[in-house]
Amino acid sequence: MPRTPEANQRIREAQRARILESARIVFARKGMEATIADIATEAQISLGLAYRYFADKEAIFAELIKQMVPEASEGLQSLLEMPGTPGERLYELISGIVGARGKRQALEAHQLLNHALDADAMPEKTRELLSRRYQSLLETMRQLIVEGQATGEIVRGDPDQLVAIMSACLDGLTRWALRDPEQFRTYVPDARIIMRLFQPSRTEMSNFEAP
């Protein structure tokens, strides 16, 4: 007596989700060394079954990323339309990102992205996807910066450069959180401090001019 197609469909989806969840855990624990066998064991399914759901290891990895990135960037659009000064909204953005760094899921997601960006063997499609998501975050940030510069709230200068530096800084914070979550939580990186990168300088810092 065959299962109904609907039941099959449900089973497939559940299994697929389960494999991905296990992969997330295992990749976070073992890094790229993680084995298909590890994932299958974690998911409590057979080794072979994983291959009925994903063509190969790469595919699991790619799907995992596809799922994670949206989580990381969702709600971006809303920031542009929120009330408040550009600076305030930028603060929201930054502090949201920094705050998320304390959370396991977000860290695992970022860990994965790091691996993904390092791996030479990343399929072009995944790489593009990643890139596109990331770009949208940067564009949101850029737009807020431009607006903030107009109001004088944000320091003058090439917005792209500001975006680049800020994103580098956020990236570094994430790596920190990944490497030593304990310490990270102790120092609770304060979004206000990070925002200083955008802060119009007055006078006394002028003596930092390069010679």
Next chain:
Amino acid sequence: MPRTPEANQRIREAQRARILESARIVFARKGMEATIADIATEAQISLGLAYRYFADKEAIFAELIKQMVPEASEGLQSLLEMPGTPGERLYELISGIVGARGKRQALEAHQLLNHALDADAMPEKTRELLSRRYQSLLETMRQLIVEGQATGEIVRGDPDQLVAIMSACLDGLTRWALRDPEQFRTYVPDARIIMRLFQPSRTEMSNFEAP
């Protein structure tokens, strides 16, 4: 007639250097996946020969790190005794680090360090060495911050937190430089911008307060 011991010595040193140089290139290109065979190929020697010079893959890696880290941290002490205000000297430090990011060698070194910190299988000794070097950089920075806070040049607040955030930021910049050196050089990250993280705020940024 045998080679003179001196000639042999020269050969050994040259080959050793060559292997390390090749390893540097290959590790930077492929990360920890890099194969001894890759290194041997790059060095244009036979696979077996690599083992006459290094006990195993780990040994090559460890030696590489040992060689690279000093380069990255040398001159640290001098900064503490240089003339100039603490802020000026901090600027020197930061701008030195950021400036080095444009250079291939320094980037490869950092790539290696990243791999090293990720790798679970890092021998304790190497890990410690790394850690110690890094600590000395952070301590230098911390001392300059404390001095700068005394003179009012540097923003008030927990120096450890400031150090942590700055180092995260520098780390992020390095990763950026590694990922896309082209773009990195285009935006020439300006040490003055980064120094803003330490800049005493005035008044107008106060509206970034968290709700």
Next chain:
Amino acid sequence: MPRTPEANQRIREAQRARILESARIVFARKGMEATIADIATEAQISLGLAYRYFADKEAIFAELIKQMVPEASEGLQSLLEMPGTPGERLYELISGIVGARGKRQALEAHQLLNHALDADAMPEKTRELLSRRYQSLLETMRQLIVEGQATGEIVRGDPDQLVAIMSACLDGLTRWALRDPEQFRTYVPDARIIMRLFQPSRTEMSNFEAP
């Protein structure tokens, strides 16, 4: 439809036995030089599969020994409680051992034990096991000797020395059987002859005294 767990269990056991049997043959033929590849070839399985059943070469070897040694020493206890004079029972023991030397399996087992005792790289556990089994054989022999000396059936003298010499002799016979089974079977070493080592001397051998 998956195989039933029982079927899998059967397969695993069969393969395991097959690998061990092949290892037995190959080790006997080639000694410790034997290769995992040799074993896999003999067992007509892939090289990799051997590793699903045994962690490494050492493990195969150890298991083989564990299996073989009991065969060699079983029935020892019963000898102590059998009826008959101590000399008769000793004769049973010796002739049992010598008789077994004509059989392929027993010879291969002994070959293995020899290799095992030679090999420096023998895991302590296996070595101990071997040692313990062997000791129990020797102790049985010793006890029978002591009893036989009490009845005058066995020559006087240090029982330990008698045990040592007899076991050396049996070892030598085994090596002979291994080296040239053909010849061994031709000369059918007679347990009665070997028993002479225990025979109380009368008078005429006294002229063999060392000067």
Next chain:
Amino acid sequence: MPRTPEANQRIREAQRARILESARIVFARKGMEATIADIATEAQISLGLAYRYFADKEAIFAELIKQMVPEASEGLQSLLEMPGTPGERLYELISGIVGARGKRQALEAHQLLNHALDADAMPEKTRELLSRRYQSLLETMRQLIVEGQATGEIVRGDPDQLVAIMSACLDGLTRWALRDPEQFRTYVPDARIIMRLFQPSRTEMSNFEAP
């Protein structure tokens, strides 16, 4: 200024002897795992030089055996012509062999022979040589046995069988001495005990008959 041919000749011979001596030591220490590099190191010569004196590892091994076997069997002939009863001379032979077992050199020699007999890769010539030397020992023994049987000093029975069993016993004693020289020396195997293998039995051992 070239050396005289005679000087060269002397050097060659000295080196050759040195290599062989080192090989003896190293083989005894490490067994067949011993490396050409080990031998060269022990002989304090370069790795390459060994190959100017011996075609390959096998050749060193074979030569070593060629040298050692005569040492082990020399003086055999003289035994046949010595005064004394056959039994006495047999005793001399056996006790000479057993006595030698306490000496390092003889043990190393035997160790080597064991390896040689095990090794599949022994060249036919070496194997033959070994065999021939060994045969001459056995023949000497056989002759003495036959003589002794004529005088009634030695037990009746197939002389070849007696030889075989005795040689097996001696082989076993040697292995014992090799495995645990300490213990061996403690129990000082007594040639008189071993000679019992040849002792004409009286009456009481008759109950050892196989059923």
Next chain:
DNA sequence: TATGAATGAGTATTCATTCAT
């Protein structure tokens, strides 16, 4: 004659992937 650097073929071991059931 002497040296030791260099080579290359061989061996153990791991893991993604396939396949019979």
Next chain:
DNA sequence: TATGAATGAATACTCATTCAT
């Protein structure tokens, strides 16, 4: 759909042997 046994292609590492000096 589900299982896990089986495969084979890496990859690290060793060592006898050759060769330039």
